[in-house]
Amino acid sequence: MSKQFANVNTALPGPKAKELLDRRHNAVPDGVSYGTPTFVESAKGALLKDIDGNQFIDFAxxxxxxxVGHSHDTVVGALQEQAPKYIHTGFNVMMYDSYIELAEKLADLSPGRFDKKVMFxxxxxxxxxxAVKIARKYTGRQAVVSVSGGFxxxxLLAMSMTGKVKPYKYEYGPFAPEVYHAPFPYNYRRPEGMTEEAYTDELLRRVKDFFITEVDPSQVAAFIMxxxxxxxxxxxxxKKFVQGVYELCKQHGxxxxxxxxxxxxGRTGKYFAMDHFGVExxxxxxxxxxxxxxxxxxxIGRQEIMDFANAGELGGTYCGTPLGCRAGLAVLDVMEKENLNARAVKIGEKVMDKFSTMYEKFDVIGDYRGIGAMCALEFVKDRDTKEPDKDMTGRVLKEARERGVIALNAGIFDNVVRLLMPLVITDEQLDEGLDILGEAIEAATASVNV
Ligand SMILES: Cc1ncc(COP(=O)(O)O)c(C=O)c1O
Structure with a gap:
């Protein structure tokens, strides 16, 4: 296949990257990880260039x-206009209009036809x-429920609410108190022979039981997912699971x-994914x-909840900086003008179409799934046992990277390749990237079979 965009001339890391990588190892701790052993020179749209002249299609x-893509002209323009005027005054010292404008727009676009307020x-x-702090203040309750697998x-509190141990929590206890983890459905891994509907009902039943065995709902300030x-x-x-949890929340305050x-x-084809679930x-x-x-x-929250905290209880030195607010407004502008929600749907259709072909061809793919342009492949050693294949996932990502596509791993078992490409990616770039991903899977499976 002739490649128009992906162009990796050197083994990674290239010579310049190798030198910086050595310096990185001396200067930066390993706990700060990296997925691609090279360093960026420039990035635009869905393309990344590294310091050795390699070019990558960005699926991450x-x-x-x-x-909205790397360095979108509208975003860059907004920053260039803002920076010379003032960089930071501290919203709690001298306010600026962009904070208000962004708050108004987000209140408007987010799910729920009720009065809202927004803080940054x-x-x-x-x-x-x-969000948990505000919920505790409003309800006068202490407990928080998150779900297994949530990130x-x-x-400390965010890590405590996270429902995956390694690498996020392992050896980092003690965790914040009064955090409980409820079950969350994983449809691909539901018990064999059980329909999706029966599985959802079973999971909802387990969430109800959870409020008997783990924490009384009257003590719970918030349920986060x-x-x-x-x-x-x-x-x-x-959808029934999300709505069921929401109804339980409403029932118990x-x-x-x-x-x-x-x-x-726009990742899922809507400004906010909750709009797919009919929940506010x-x-x-x-x-x-x-x-x-x-x-x-x-x-973004209901006005009466957001207003419960007293002056000075919320915020921080850099919260909602002028540059961030201006960039946020530029993003909303681009999303509307370039119709990126619709574009995400189109990207998703193309990706899922290619994924279905890959699924037919490679039996290391156990599942492919997604909504809009939030699509992923799950790798297994065996389609019947569904045993996760973390090594294969790593090999696929490496093969893809060496061919000029950067994608990400994910998964409770680290056996998922997820795609988060810029929604401004062109059809040609997307096609080429997906073809390379197919080649990468082929190479990764071939290297196992030799
Ligand atoms: C769903 C979700 N919540 C929270 C976070 C944490 O965001 P940050 O890394 O900006 O603290 C992430 C980051 O990956 C995320 O995906």
């Missing part, structure tokens, strides 16, 4: 940060921490928090693609 988007923070973990960040689990491998729950940090801003969360946390790479996050 900085882990779901670049839905710096990272996804910080948004989740603060909410690396700070991702609409579609990101780090755990793009696990899509049944528990606030429902949707962590839309990975699913938001009390609080929504956002980050990643909301500002195309500027470190900003937010909480």
């Amino acid at each position: 988007g900085a882990i779901g940060v670049n839905n 923070l710096n990272s996804g973990a910080e948004a989740n921490e603060n 909410h960040g690396r700070t 991702e609409p579609i689990q990101g780090e755990s491998g793009f696990i899509v729950p049944d 528990i606030l429902f928090i949707a962590d839309e940090i990975q699913t938001g801003f 969360p009390d609080l929504v946390t956002v980050s990643k693609s909301m500002a195309a790479g500027l470190p900003i996050s937010g909480i």
